[in-house]
Amino acid sequence: MILIALGANLPSQHGTPKQTLLKALETLRSRSIKVLAVSPVYLTAPVPISNQPWYHNAVALIKTHLLPQDLLKLLQEIEIDFGRIRTVRNAPRVLDLDILDYQGKQVFEQGLELPHPRMTDRAFVLYPLRDIAPDWRHPVSREAVSSLIQNLPKGQDIKNDSLPAIMGIINVTPDSFSDGGKFMSHEAAIRHGKQLIADGASVLDIGGESTRPGADPVDVADEISRVLPVLEGLQQCGAWLSVDTRRADVMRVAIDAGAHIINDVSALEGDAESLSVVAHSRAHVCLMHMKGDPRTMQNLPVYDDVVHEVLDYLSLRVRICMDAGITSDRIIVDPGIGFGKSTGHNVELMAHLDQFKELGVRVLLGASRKRFIPALCGHDIAPLDRLGGSLAAVAVACDRGADIVRVHDVKQTKQFLEVYRAVQKAK
Numbered sequence: 443m444i445l446i447a448l449g450a451n452l453p454s455q456h457g458t459p460k461q462t463l464l465k466a467l468e469t470l471r472s473r474s475i476k477v478l479a480v481s482p483v484y485l486t487a488p489v490p491i492s493n494q495p496w497y498h499n500a501v502a503l504i505k506t507h508l509l510p511q512d513l514l515k516l517l518q519e520i521e522i523d524f525g526r527i528r529t530v531r532n533a534p535r536v537l538d539l540d541i542l543d544y545q546g547k548q549v550f551e552q553g554l555e556l557p558h559p560r561m562t563d564r565a566f567v568l569y570p571l572r573d574i575a576p577d578w579r580h581p582v583s584r585e586a587v588s589s590l591i592q593n594l595p596k597g598q599d600i601k602n603d604s605l606p607a608i609m610g611i612i613n614v615t616p617d618s619f620s621d622g623g624k625f626m627s628h629e630a631a632i633r634h635g636k637q638l639i640a641d642g643a644s645v646l647d648i649g650g651e652s653t654r655p656g657a658d659p660v661d662v663a664d665e666i667s668r669v670l671p672v673l674e675g676l677q678q679c680g681a682w683l684s685v686d687t688r689r690a691d692v693m694r695v696a697i698d699a700g701a702h703i704i705n706d707v708s709a710l711e712g713d714a715e716s717l718s719v720v721a722h723s724r725a726h727v728c729l730m731h732m733k734g735d736p737r738t739m740q741n742l743p744v745y746d747d748v749v750h751e752v753l754d755y756l757s758l759r760v761r762i763c764m765d766a767g768i769t770s771d772r773i774i775v776d777p778g779i780g781f782g783k784s785t786g787h788n789v790e791l792m793a794h795l796d797q798f799k800e801l802g803v804r805v806l807l808g809a810s811r812k813r814f815i816p817a818l819c820g821h822d823i824a825p826l827d828r829l830g831g832s833l834a835a836v837a838v839a840c841d842r843g844a845d846i847v848r849v850h851d852v853k854q855t856k857q858f859l860e861v862y863r864a865v866q867k868a869k
Contacts, residue, residue: 481570482604610643642856733782
């Protein structure tokens, strides 16, 4: 694994700092560097020289035949081509390219030390690094990137400046509302997961129990037998792996098998042991709001104020998780579109999705192919034909600042986001 960091806080001949980073990646590709994955771009406050623009930062996973010194020379040549003038350390710059890790090697040579000696203290390195290599460990200390993030020095302001990450859905179930039975074989589910990554997913959500309206629970052993082989078959696939479950025993097995996220429709309330299982791991957790359970949740749900009630519930669940030792950077919230809500409730929640950012954690929107789409259109539409409505929900997620969109149609969602991003850049 070869990881490089990219940063800029001054405009260049290629445009804004963010455009400069994208052009630098394009330049790397033109120099026979294979770019395998790129993190979202983060905005970070400058330190220790604070009277300068905020930085745009990203991390890329690359493949190259170049040796470390030759790679460093190439990166420095690109910096010069982009107009960088070296002055004092931490001064403003049009482009900064650094090698963070070169296949886990320790290098102590003139002008080059690997792993990068200051990377463990830098939020603008560790956050994007975690996005593309969540299983990465420091080559010397063997400390996990998630642990390094928890131990970062205080006072580093950082925020994600990218559009939502795409979470692709893998239903290993016979009765999911949209694609039940299609990926019941482990081989088919693994192939589907790999295709979703190729189509643009950075997270895969694997589920072994349908939580569609009216669904009956499945046996824990059956759920594990569905999920575990798929999870194992997708290890080191280049994406975060999430397991959609509300059972502590499934969570425990999934985390032991390498799951990065537990996606729980019951917000860790469905099983008395769930909170402890997640708290005593490094896994992230998605807390979803659901009124009732899948069998009863759509039986005339009633709220006085759906936005405030869902927001208050998730605020409480976030506090409970944090009190149990789950740090805020490991928590995601989901208002639960279609889970104990009428069509009107769903519209209200999406319209006010930005209010959920006030909880100080990441926000996920899962509206793909759901029943509110034909309800709003006024006529029946088969789940596979609900792409237009699903993309409309993705547009809402972008406008309201969501961090993750959970979708079936990854390729089309990726295409939508690319066009949306281009238009946003042109503003």
